[in-house]
Amino acid sequence: MIKFNQVHKRYPAGNHALKNVSFEIGKGEIVFLTGHSGAGKSTLLKLVAAIERPNLGTVLVNNQNIGVLKDRALPYLRRNLGIVFQDHKLLFDRSVFDNVMLPLQICGFDYRESQKRVRAALDKVGLLRREKANPITLSGGEQQRLCIARAIVNRPSILLADEPTGNLDAAYAQEIMAIFRSFHQVGATLLISTHDSSVLQDTSVRTLELREGELQTASPATTMSAKRT
Amino acid sequence: MRHALSQNIGALRRMFATPLAAFLNILVIGIALSLPTGMYVLLKNAEGLVAQLSSTPQVSLFLKMDARTGDIDELRSRLAQNPAVDHVEFVARDEALEQLKQSTGLADVIGGLSQNPLPDAFIVYPKPGDAKSLEALRGELAKLPRVEYAQLDSAWAYKLEALLRFGRVAVLILASLLSLALIAITFNTIRLQILTQRDEIEVSKLIGATNGFIRRPFLYFGATQGLLGGIMAWLIVSLSLLLLNYQLKPLSELYASQFVLQPLSLGDSLSLLLFSLYLGWLGAWLSVARYLSRIEPR
Numbered sequence: 001m002i003k004f005n006q007v008h009k010r011y012p013a014g015n016h017a018l019k020n021v022s023f024e025i026g027k028g029e030i031v032f033l034t035g036h037s038g039a040g041k042s043t044l045l046k047l048v049a050a051i052e053r054p055n056l057g058t059v060l061v062n063n064q065n066i067g068v069l070k071d072r073a074l075p076y077l078r079r080n081l082g083i084v085f086q087d088h089k090l091l092f093d094r095s096v097f098d099n100v101m102l103p104l105q106i107c108g109f110d111y112r113e114s115q116k117r118v119r120a121a122l123d124k125v126g127l128l129r130r131e132k133a134n135p136i137t138l139s140g141g142e143q144q145r146l147c148i149a150r151a152i153v154n155r156p157s158i159l160l161a162d163e164p165t166g167n168l169d170a171a172y173a174q175e176i177m178a179i180f181r182s183f184h185q186v187g188a189t190l191l192i193s194t195h196d197s198s199v200l201q202d203t204s205v206r207t208l209e210l211r212e213g214e215l216q217t218a219s220p221a222t223t224m225s226a227k228r229t
Numbered sequence: 230m231r232h233a234l235s236q237n238i239g240a241l242r243r244m245f246a247t248p249l250a251a252f253l254n255i256l257v258i259g260i261a262l263s264l265p266t267g268m269y270v271l272l273k274n275a276e277g278l279v280a281q282l283s284s285t286p287q288v289s290l291f292l293k294m295d296a297r298t299g300d301i302d303e304l305r306s307r308l309a310q311n312p313a314v315d316h317v318e319f320v321a322r323d324e325a326l327e328q329l330k331q332s333t334g335l336a337d338v339i340g341g342l343s344q345n346p347l348p349d350a351f352i353v354y355p356k357p358g359d360a361k362s363l364e365a366l367r368g369e370l371a372k373l374p375r376v377e378y379a380q381l382d383s384a385w386a387y388k389l390e391a392l393l394r395f396g397r398v399a400v401l402i403l404a405s406l407l408s409l410a411l412i413a414i415t416f417n418t419i420r421l422q423i424l425t426q427r428d429e430i431e432v433s434k435l436i437g438a439t440n441g442f443i444r445r446p447f448l449y450f451g452a453t454q455g456l457l458g459g460i461m462a463w464l465i466v467s468l469s470l471l472l473l474n475y476q477l478k479p480l481s482e483l484y485a486s487q488f489v490l491q492p493l494s495l496g497d498s499l500s501l502l503l504f505s506l507y508l509g510w511l512g513a514w515l516s517v518a519r520y521l522s523r524i525e526p527r
Contacts, residue, residue: 051435071525072439079437089432106438150436 001027001158001189002048007057009043009213017043019213021057025191027157030184032200033193035210041193042086044210045160048191049083050074062157079107082151082188084161088143090135096122096146097131103154121153125179141172148176152183159183161192170198177202254418254454258411259461262505265404266493267466272396274490279389286387288367289380290351300375301349307373308353313366318352325350348377360387408508411458415451415512422447423520434524444517448510455509459502467492 002025009018017040025031033041046052047059050066059066064077090099100121104114122128125145130138135146144164151159161180165173177199184190194200200207209216245251290308292301301319308317320328325347330339355366363381371379423430430443470490481488493501 049435075434075437075439075442077437078435081437083435085435089428089435091429091432093429102433103436106433106436106442154436 001025001029001062002191003058003060004044004047005058005060007047007054007059009040009047009052010055016213018047018054018210021210021213021215023208023215025189027189028184028187030180030190030205031192032205032207033191033210034195034200034207036195039210040213041210042162043213045083045162045191045193048158048160049081050077075106079103079154080157082154082156082159084144084147084151084159084164086162086166088147090143090146090150092134092136094134095131096127096133096135096138099135099146100150100153103150107154117153118149121149124152124182125149141168141175144168144172144176145179148179156188158189158191161190161194163193163195165194165196165199173198251454254414255457255461258414258455258458258505258509259465261407261410261414262458262462262501263465263469265400265407266462266501267469268396268400268403269497270466270470270490270493272393272400275389275396276393277491278488279393286355286363287382288353288355288363288370289382290353290370290373290376291378291380292349292351293375293377294348296349296375304351304373304375308351308370311366311369313355313358313362313369315354315356317354320350320352322347322349408504411455411505411508412512412515415454415509416516418454419447419451419513419516420520422450423516430520431524440521443521444514447513447517451513451516452506452510455512456502456506458509459505462505463493463498463501 004021004023007018007021008016010016021040021044033044035041043052047054047066048061050061050069054067057067061077062080064073066077069077091102097118100118101114104117109117119128119131122131125148127138127142127145127149130142135143138146148161148164151161159180164180165176168176173196180190180192192199290304292304305317305319308314322345326339326345329347353366353370355363358366367379367381370376433443470492474489477488477490
């Protein structure tokens with residue numbers, strides 16, 4: 001589903017964001033991506049979403065090579081991805097409902113069918129009662145859930161989440177992880193970047209750790225104990 | 230379909246969310262377009278006038294008042310032998326007076342005359358040539374016996390035509406410059422719109438919007454603004470012509486003429502609207518293309 005092969009990413013300023021990163025995530029897998037801030041987690045996710053292109057190596061997403069994919073083909077790749085942004089990227093000039101409607105609008109979905117899907121997605125994240133509200137009136141946790149609803153409304157095969165539990169307390173974080181797990185259960189592939197120790201306690205989940213742009217080969221268990229100290 | 234519709238209505242709603250700014254833009258576009266359009270209309274009217282007044286040059290040869298029939302016949306045969314002359318037409322003095330009465334509305338004045346003040350005349354139609362050779366012919370004819378005066382009637386038509394050519398080039402330059410201005414106005418309006426909707430564009434791109442999807446509402450906006458500007462220009466030109474015709478009426482009555490400025494024809498009106506629509510669309514396209522090229526992944 002997602003395959004990195006000796007990927008390097010360097011920014012024009014000169015800092016090396018990713019160094020020789022190789023890994024593979026299979027269909028239907030759920031993977032945590034961890035590491036200190038600045039370790040390259042966001043860059044890695046941006047490469048998967050084709051927001052950035054690698055300088056060296058190949059990034060394959062759904063068997064498509066991000067490095068050589070034409071700009072014209074990018075939209076169709078991204079329609080198979082759901083992205084939960086760290087900063088949510090919600091639009092405050094429209095209602096909660098219309099925010100979730102946007103991906104379906106972009107794909108040109110039938111309007112009636114879209115309405116049903118939007119309500120289903122809002123129901124899943126527990127925001128159905130707030131559909132007419134402006135997202136600016138929502139709490140941080142609610143905004144995060146709205147962002148998730150927008151990411152899953154399109155039923156993408158891959159879901160990327162960048163620090164989805166970043167500023168939330170533990171109870172909220174568990175709630176959000178439960179939503180992700182339910183989405184995983186219906187067959188989606190998930191890549192979740194986090195440094196939230198309460199989330200990383202779940203040792204059944206494979207964890208990739210980045211340290212200064214390099215992927216660590218340590219086992220998930222040791223990563224976890226290092227995190228907790 | 231519903232989506233596309235709501236997207237486009239959204240574009241128009243945004244336009245009228247700031248009605249004053251939208252109106253000012255449309256007004257500026259209208260004025261910019263009305264200048265070359267107005268000049269074009271005046272030019273077309275002038276061209277019509279010139280065509281109406283016949284631009285085939287002719288030399289009027291007025292004979293001396295004491296010219297007799299014999300002199301006239303001799304002159305006629307000499308004119309026929311001149312290689313530069315195509316054909317001639319004789320206008321007897323009585324005939325000329327009659328024509329004058331009919332064509333100018335000066336019947337009252339002429340009726341009061343005790344005798345016919347007009348001489349006999351030949352109208353000489355020269356073979357085609359430039360203004361210089363015509364002038365030479367006129368000089369030659371003026372020296373013929375019994376000729377009082379030779380007048381090159383259509384020299385002014387040549388001059389006018391040269392003037393019209395000049396006018397056409399001027400209109401073309403003005404139209405090109407102001408078209409660029411229209412594109413620039415739209416470009417800038419759309420650029421400002423893009424700035425206020427940067428978040429929406431960015432998010433849309435990130436969740437799989439094609440460039441076409443992002444471009445569409447802006448193109449509709451630009452085209453609509455251009456079209457409304459074109460309609461504004463049409464109104465400005467049409468109202469100005471009405472006003473001018475109103476002022477022209479007493480003037481043309483003084484000359485006993487039926488001259489009125491013709492308004493824009495249906496075809497010209499449609500061209501104006503289509504052209505302004507296209508320029509608005511183009512300005513929007515350029516503006517969005519410039520922005521989109523900057524947010525592609527590197």
